[in-house]
Amino acid sequence: MKNIISNTYSRKFRGISTFESEAESIYFLLPFKFHSISIDREVLVNEIGDYLIVPQGTAKAIVHREIDFSSNLYRDLVANFFISPTPVPELLNVISTRYRTKKKSLGSFTSLHIFVVTLRCNHSCHYCQVSRAAESKSEFDISYKDLDAGINHMFLSPSEELTVEFQGGEPLLAFDKVRYAVERIQLLNEDFKKEISYVICTNSTILNDEILLFCKNYNILISTSLDGPAFIHNANRFKSGRASYDLVIEGIDRTRQALGHDKVSALMTTTALSLKYPKEIIDNYVENGFGNIFLRPISPYGFALKNQKKNHYQTAEFLDFYKQGLEHILNLNAQGVFFKEDYTSIILQKILTPFTENYVDLQSPTGLVSSVIVFNYDGFVYASDESRMLAEIKDYTFQLGHVTQPYEELFLGDKAKQILNNGVAECLAGCSDCAFLTYCGADPVLHYATQNDMQGHRAFSIFCKKNMEIIRYLFEMLDIRKGYVESTFQSWIHKPAA
Amino acid sequence: MMELRSKGKPLSFTQPIIGRITYGLAAESSILIDHSLDNTDVSDGYLAVLTKRSVTTHLSPIIHSIPSIQPLSEGDVIMMLPNGIIQTLFRVNSLDNTLFTTDRCNSNCLMCSQPPKDIDDIEYYYNVNHQVISLIPSTTEIIGITGGEPTLLGKRFFDMISHINRKLPATTIHILTNGRSFAWKNFTTRFESVNSSNLVLGIPLYSDYYLDHDYIVQASHAFNQTVLGLHNLASIGARIELRVVLHKLTFKRLPELAKFIFLNLPFVEQVAFMGLEYTGYTPHNDKLLWIDPLEYADELDIAVTYLNNNGINVSIYNHPLCLLPKPMWRFSVKSISDWKRHFLPKCDSCLVKADCGGIFATSRKVSLNINPQ
Numbered sequence: 001m002k003n004i005i006s007n008t009y010s011r012k013f014r015g016i017s018t019f020e021s022e023a024e025s026i027y028f029l030l031p032f033k034f035h036s037i038s039i040d041r042e043v044l045v046n047e048i049g050d051y052l053i054v055p056q057g058t059a060k061a062i063v064h065r066e067i068d069f070s071s072n073l074y075r076d077l078v079a080n081f082f083i084s085p086t087p088v089p090e091l092l093n094v095i096s097t098r099y100r101t102k103k104k105s106l107g108s109f110t111s112l113h114i115f116v117v118t119l120r121c122n123h124s125c126h127y128c129q130v131s132r133a134a135e136s137k138s139e140f141d142i143s144y145k146d147l148d149a150g151i152n153h154m155f156l157s158p159s160e161e162l163t164v165e166f167q168g169g170e171p172l173l174a175f176d177k178v179r180y181a182v183e184r185i186q187l188l189n190e191d192f193k194k195e196i197s198y199v200i201c202t203n204s205t206i207l208n209d210e211i212l213l214f215c216k217n218y219n220i221l222i223s224t225s226l227d228g229p230a231f232i233h234n235a236n237r238f239k240s241g242r243a244s245y246d247l248v249i250e251g252i253d254r255t256r257q258a259l260g261h262d263k264v265s266a267l268m269t270t271t272a273l274s275l276k277y278p279k280e281i282i283d284n285y286v287e288n289g290f291g292n293i294f295l296r297p298i299s300p301y302g303f304a305l306k307n308q309k310k311n312h313y314q315t316a317e318f319l320d321f322y323k324q325g326l327e328h329i330l331n332l333n334a335q336g337v338f339f340k341e342d343y344t345s346i347i348l349q350k351i352l353t354p355f356t357e358n359y360v361d362l363q364s365p366t367g368l369v370s371s372v373i374v375f376n377y378d379g380f381v382y383a384s385d386e387s388r389m390l391a392e393i394k395d396y397t398f399q400l401g402h403v404t405q406p407y408e409e410l411f412l413g414d415k416a417k418q419i420l421n422n423g424v425a426e427c428l429a430g431c432s433d434c435a436f437l438t439y440c441g442a443d444p445v446l447h448y449a450t451q452n453d454m455q456g457h458r459a460f461s462i463f464c465k466k467n468m469e470i471i472r473y474l475f476e477m478l479d480i481r482k483g484y485v486e487s488t489f490q491s492w493i494h495k496p497a498a
Numbered sequence: 499m500m501e502l503r504s505k506g507k508p509l510s511f512t513q514p515i516i517g518r519i520t521y522g523l524a525a526e527s528s529i530l531i532d533h534s535l536d537n538t539d540v541s542d543g544y545l546a547v548l549t550k551r552s553v554t555t556h557l558s559p560i561i562h563s564i565p566s567i568q569p570l571s572e573g574d575v576i577m578m579l580p581n582g583i584i585q586t587l588f589r590v591n592s593l594d595n596t597l598f599t600t601d602r603c604n605s606n607c608l609m610c611s612q613p614p615k616d617i618d619d620i621e622y623y624y625n626v627n628h629q630v631i632s633l634i635p636s637t638t639e640i641i642g643i644t645g646g647e648p649t650l651l652g653k654r655f656f657d658m659i660s661h662i663n664r665k666l667p668a669t670t671i672h673i674l675t676n677g678r679s680f681a682w683k684n685f686t687t688r689f690e691s692v693n694s695s696n697l698v699l700g701i702p703l704y705s706d707y708y709l710d711h712d713y714i715v716q717a718s719h720a721f722n723q724t725v726l727g728l729h730n731l732a733s734i735g736a737r738i739e740l741r742v743v744l745h746k747l748t749f750k751r752l753p754e755l756a757k758f759i760f761l762n763l764p765f766v767e768q769v770a771f772m773g774l775e776y777t778g779y780t781p782h783n784d785k786l787l788w789i790d791p792l793e794y795a796d797e798l799d800i801a802v803t804y805l806n807n808n809g810i811n812v813s814i815y816n817h818p819l820c821l822l823p824k825p826m827w828r829f830s831v832k833s834i835s836d837w838k839r840h841f842l843p844k845c846d847s848c849l850v851k852a853d854c855g856g857i858f859a860t861s862r863k864v865s866l867n868i869n870p871q
């Protein structure tokens with residue numbers, strides 16, 4: 001790189017051609033991959049997730065050095081780091097900074113700490129993955145000793161931002177444990193000074209004034225289950241006595257009044273019944289004042305384990321459900337209702353921006369252990385929520401140890417290493433040369449649960465089937481329905497849910 | 499530099515004198531504007547004097563017989579030259595004060611409004627600016643640094659900034675630079691030692707494609723240097739405003755440029771799109787550069803909307819409202835320099851004149867499509 005300070009200024013300006021002839025007359029390929037998105041279109045994606053949607057055959061033309069130097073495509077390819085006029089791009093520093101930005105989550109290590117304070121529940125949901133226990137049996141609550149140990153581990157995380165999530169069972173049946181944990185964390189944090197946020201995942205049926213006042217004092221968010229309209233929600237979530245739906249809606253209203261509208265979020269579980277009603281479920285969320293929904297696939301744990309055929313069938317059904325839902329949501333936005341789908345937003349952020357959200361299922365290296373950890377009611381430590389569900393059917397593959405063990409043994413031990421080693425998509429057969437790698441992730445637990453192998457075979461992977469089709473579909477939308485769809489997508493990424 | 503100049507007859511000095519205008523109180527470095535009618539010597543306590551009267555002898559430096567003295571305010575800083583010219587260097591009541599640092603530049607942009615000259619002027623301007631900085635009030639809101647290319651001052655560049663930091667700790671410093679020097683890590687490291695949250699760098703970027711940018715600024719490697727410089731500046735937390743001049747060579751790839759900016763330079767504080775100033779080199783390169791603003795409205799619209807949707811602050815400067823699509827009006831900012839904003843006679847009937855960016859006072863060619871709203 002030369003710094004030319006010209007000593008004479010003149011009005012004899014150099015033409016564009018003199019600059020072009022100074023440049024190399026060949027171009028060099030930078031790492032990029034491509035994927036067909038429709039009969040006549042393909043998407044090119046580079047190492048840092050920037051994309052160009054082009055006619056089919058463009059990738060081939062690029063490789064065969066058939067791109068005309070004076071074309072706009074040539075300019076696009078150089079400016080977007082697909083090809084370079086020099087063997088090593090002069091902006092390599094920019095590219096590496098961009099790559100680091102995409103992998104930023106690696107720097108902070110575990111941030112989400114889940115405490116399963118009790119296994120007791122007042123519901124009996126048919127899809128529940130963890131075996132529930134009667135409401136009164138307190139031996140299914142976490143002990144103070146184990147809670148203390150988990151909290152101590154949490155403060156050893158290098159992450160400056162920590163999220164503490166209380167789960168169950170129904171965690172509020174063990175509210176004394178929640179209160180104890182929050183107060184202890186607050187006390188210890190006077191020294192550690194981390195950014196801590198709290199979430200309680202509850203079915204919202206037993207919220208009382210005492211609990212709500214406590215939540216207000218510590219700015220605790222409530223995450224509640226809502227599966228859609230009463231006929232779906234109640235069918236999914238059986239509770240003796242009053243119908244669950246009415247209790248949940250009451251709970252949501254009450255929480256909003258006490259804590260503020262935006263302090264309540266809802267989580268939907270998709271069941272075979274739900275698959276038929278995407279619009280109804282979404283409309284129900286809108287009616288209940290939510291600005292977003294997470295259309296989650298049917299969890300393959302428990303009922304569908306290792307049943308390849310059934311899994312694939314259900315993934316196809318889920319994709320239909322997802323597309324119908326997304327279309328409906330886009331229509332709502334067109335009518336002026338700001339509403340977004342969370343999974344789409346996470347993927348779009350990776351596609352349309354230089355940033356990336358920390359979302360465990362779409363991270364590579366996997367977010368298991370390195371982003372999330374679970375302290376179970378019995379003191380055992382798991383790599384994720386799904387890992388402890390496996391343990392409930394006596395499979396302890398993802399059990400890292402007991403909370404009383406030292407930090408290093410749990411977070412940096414052989415189990416943790418094994419999980420991480422199998423969770424680097426860049427090194428997985430199929431993923432390593434997939435165009436969607438930057439947007440996707442690795443999920444050792446799911447592949448182990450469905451294929452008995454932490455890496456899994458991509459061709460039979462429901463994780464791959466789902467993500468590949470969703471990402472392809474989003475590119476197709478970005479290509480053929482540009483304008484409005486793209487600006488709606490942008491608003492999802494940058495505006496928080498209303 | 500300020501355009502305001504007066505001329506009179508010099509007496510009793512041979513070197514340029516820089517001082518602060520006063521209408522009464524004598525203080526250090528004060529230059530009296532004398533409106534008295536009798537011929538008494540008023541030099542007592544003043545560094546120098548300006549007067550309309552005709553004077554034959556005077557103890558202290560004086561410029562006399564000035565036909566009309568530019569309206570100067572108490573506290574303005576001026577320079578008296580031995581040939582009788584009075585230059586205004588700083589106006590207390592303006593937000594457009596700039597310190598001109600050099601005529602030299604390492605680029606030679608096709609649309610430069612103030613074409614560079616190869617003159618060894620760095621020490622001269624440095625000394626002038628040094629005195630100006632010492633004389634202006636510490637309540638000054640903002641001061642610009644411009645050229646030529648200010649970073650070519652080398653060590654003097656950093657000296658000047660630290661002098662401002664010391665004398666004017668609350669003043670915003672706005673530096674116009676092409677950013678190329680910051681591609682060198684050691685230059686940026688030295689800059690970091692004088693950088694502060696009061697300092698903003700205005701840096702131009704004209705394309706997402708390196709050769710188009712290099713051609714427009716007439717310098718090979720310029721694009722890569724500027725982009726690397728921007729990244730180095732971001733790594734030290736510098737505040738950056740990107741500037742894009744709108745003309746025939748930039749408009750086609752505005753949407754792509756916007757995308758390049760958001761993806762690769764999302765740390766910039768603002769992106770400013772600016773109308774073309776028809777002066778300097780521009781009339782000479784009319785065929786290459788001139789395009790009626792109506793013709794680039796679509797590309798500008800896409801670029802501005804994209805950046806705004808992605809949370810980047812966007813402004814359009816020095817642009818007639820009537821030549822912008824209506825949805826763009828909210829991004830229009832009146833002007834970078836109030837004294838540069840002018841209007842056509844027909845603008846008087848326009849309902850939006852008060853909010854309009856108008857036309858560059860210096861522009862010798864304007865769109866035929868200017869049309870009162």
Ligand code: SF4
Nearest residue numbers: 431434437440464468
């Ligand atoms: S899981 Fe499938 S879609 Fe995702 S990166 Fe791997 S191959 Fe690509």
Ligand code: SF4
Nearest residue numbers: 818820845848854870
């Ligand atoms: S007519 Fe004049 S004042 Fe009105 S918008 Fe056009 S340039 Fe501005």
